[in-house]
Amino acid sequence: MNPDPWLPRPYRVIGRIAETGDSATLTLAPDGDRLPEFRPGQFAMLYAHGVGEVPISVSAIPGDGTLVHTIRAVGAVSRALHDAEPGTVLGVRGPFGTAWRLDGDGDLLLVAGGIGLAPLRPVLRYALKRRSSRRVILIAGARTPADLLYRKELRGLSDPDGPEIVLTVDRGDDGWTGHVGFVTEPLATHPIDPLQTTALLCGPEPMMRFSARTLLRRGVPAERIEVSLERNMQCGTGLCGHCQFGPLLVCRDGPVAGYPVAEPLFQVKEL
Ligand SMILES: Cc1cc2nc3c(=O)[nH]c(=O)nc-3n(C[C@H](O)[C@H](O)[C@H](O)COP(=O)(O)OP(=O)(O)OC[C@H]3O[C@@H](n4cnc5c(N)ncnc54)[C@H](O)[C@@H]3O)c2cc1C
Ligand code: FES
Missing domain, CATH: 2.40.30.10 (Translation factors)
Structure with missing residues (x-):
């Protein structure tokens, strides 16, 4: 019940x-x-x-x-x-709200910015538990190395059979040997099979918009890209209208939405 x-x-x-x-x-x-x-x-x-x-x-x-x-x-x-x-x-x-698409075929590419890694972590864990032949790629960005979430956990996954993990920061520090720059930079070059890739994006809206455009340029079909929308909420149940985003109520029709639905809305200001 x-x-x-x-x-x-x-x-x-x-x-x-x-x-x-x-x-x-x-x-x-x-x-x-x-x-x-x-x-x-x-x-x-x-x-x-x-x-x-x-x-x-x-x-x-x-x-x-x-x-x-x-x-x-x-x-x-x-x-x-x-x-x-x-x-x-x-x-x-x-x-x-809605959930990420987990049952797709082909490779799984997770792209996270800042706290956006939190809603994607259950997907990463789910994909690793299933241990199929599916490639799992995580590209995650943060402001500085100290702002990267779950670093110990991610380090523990770095074996040849594990996911491909690319971490990037806006500003490095003395100990940082990874990428410096926005997630779109490794996203533009990391090897993927575009027609076989399902991409799940979560982070600030501009990060998702630019990441989706990078993926589209690489030939990933829009239908294979999902984003997680964010709006202020009150009821969470589709009744108060507080989270309206164009024709969507994010609490009911989102937060996870297909890119073809989200793309035109990214231009719309919150009501
Ligand atoms: C579906 C959904 C899932 C979320 N999941 C997480 C999560 O896993 N972890 C997490 O830390 N946060 C998450 N958030 C964001 C979180 O809800 C906001 O940070 C929180 O509502 C801020 O409330 P506050 O009263 O602390 O701050 P406020 O005083 O309301 O705001 C502080 C600052 O944050 C901005 N802000 C507030 N709410 C939002 C929002 N919803 N979207 C964008 N900017 C906002 C304000 O403009 C202001 O600049 C999620 C939001 C949504 C819609
Ligand atoms: S929070 Fe009330 S309709 Fe979405």
């Missing part, structure tokens, strides 16, 4: 990992009824008591009823969630 989508369920923080200076990953366990399983790409409305509620994607799907979210502190609510210590009870509604 679907739970009442308006009723925040109590979930307790049972784990907190500081990922970067402004991002942390929380593991939440139900303090009562648990919500249905989330799919990669879907999001929860997380409520910090007395502060407010914001949409946050799942950044892992352990499958044991716990929820995992990586939160970057950018304002009052995300700061309160980011700072929540183990033992804190938060309110959770969901699962909401």
Whole structure:
């Protein structure tokens, strides 16, 4: 039975990992009824008591009823969630929104900017668990090496049978030996088979727009590109209209959308 989508369920923080200076990953366990399983790409409305509620994607799907979210502190609510210590009870509604396409054929190319890696991490884990002959490529960018999420986890995946991982930063530091520049630079040159590639993009809107254009130039069909849209939200259930983006309600018709649908909207200002 679907739970009442308006009723925040109590979930307790049972784990907190500081990922970067402004991002942390929380593991939440139900303090009562648990919500249905989330799919990669879907999001929860997380409520910090007395502060407010914001949409946050799942950044892992352990499958044991716990929820995992990586939160970057950018304002009052995300700061309160980011700072929540183990033992804190938060309110959770969901699962909401559309999910990434996981059952496509051919190779999987994930392109992430900043906190955009969080909603793609469950896809990476899913693809690695299935261990098919599919190539899995991750191209992820951040402002500086210190801002790159999940660095230890990604380092642990770097074996010849693992995913191809390309990390890039806007500004390097003394120890950085990887790429310096936007994700579009390695994206323009990394070997891919364009007609066999499904590309999932998540990050700031200009990053997704330029990445999609790079992929189109390389011959990846628009139908094989998906993006994750972001708009401010309130109800999460398609009723209040707060997240309207052209003809879409992002909480219901997104956040994951095919590029042919998203491309004309990237020019439209938020209502
Ligand atoms: C579907 C979806 C999934 C998301 N998943 C994650 C996630 O996994 N991890 C994560 O850290 N964040 C995620 N976000 C973004 C997160 O919801 C916002 O950072 C949060 O709403 C900011 O609220 P605030 O009250 O802390 O800050 P505010 O005071 O509301 O804003 C602080 C700054 O952030 C900007 N901002 C606020 N909300 C948004 C937004 N929705 N999109 C773009 N800019 C915004 C404001 O313009 C302002 O500059 C997601 C957003 C959506 C729509
Ligand atoms: S948040 Fe209310 S309609 Fe999308």
